[in-house]
Amino acid sequence: MNINIAIVDDHNVVREGIKQLLEIDGEIKVIGEARDGIECLEMLKHTIPDVLLLDINMPNMNGLQVLEKIKANLIKVKILILTIHNEVEYLIKAVNIGVNGYVLKDSDSADLKKAICAVYNGETYIQPNLTPLLKESLRKKAEIKARESDLLTKRELQVLELLSEGLLNKEIAYKLDISEKTVKNHISNIFKKINVSDRTQAAVYAIKNNIVDIL
Structure with missing residues (x-):
């Protein structure tokens, strides 16, 4: 098996270190x-590799932004995040965008090769010790969403999410295909x-309660 990869x-x-580790046995190039x-x-x-090893912290454009661009442009490449970040928020953001795998830089070469092979073969690979954190975070977020859905209607949640992203009433109206007056009514409700009095407080509320992502 020969797997062509690119390192970002x-x-x-x-x-250079990753390249030397991975090319030793000749299966990965x-x-x-x-x-x-x-x-x-x-x-x-x-150049389209089979698997793209992508760091998160980079100048000019970070790895999650690159991931979004690749998905938006429908570039057919498998993407494996290779990062120092073990915070579950980064993992969730990457998973939501559509990453194929997520591995930490402190992994040994055998685990990294295993991840590359899994992603190459069409599997989703999350470093095992991160999986419980991901499941727990998703469970909590689902519980919060369920509670919020009892408090806010589905449309109000949509408006709150867009408001928290900084969209103006006119932009929210366009996105949801409703009138600007209806948006104002939803925001008032x-x-x-x-129990907030302005858009900033509403956005903070949405972030604290995991209604929107902070990344």
Whole structure:
């Protein structure tokens, strides 16, 4: 089995180290490298690996932004996040965007190869010790959503999410295909139900209660 990969990381030493570790047995070949998100997207215009190893913290454009761009542009490449971040928020954001795998940089070479092979074969691979954190976080978020759905209607939740993303009433109306007056009515009802007086407080409420993502 020969797997072509590309490595996207802003540290030259890290890229070189990963390359040496993975190419030892000849089953994996590094066919591309990039130092940041912009270089990565340029690389993908002419080089499409089987699996893209993607760091999160990078200048110009971070890994999650790159992931969103790749998905939006329907670029057919499997993506494995390789990062130092073990915070479940990053993992959830990556999963929601559509990542194929998520592994920490402190993994040994055998585990990294296992992850690459799994992703290459069409599986979703989450580093085992992160899985319980992901499940627990999703469970809590589902519980909060359920409670909020009793308090706010489905449409009010949609308005609150868009409001929290910084959209104006006119933009919310366009997104939801409703009138601007209806949006204003929904916002007024939301403020009363969650006991806030302005959009900023409403956005903070939405973030604290996991109604919207902070990343």
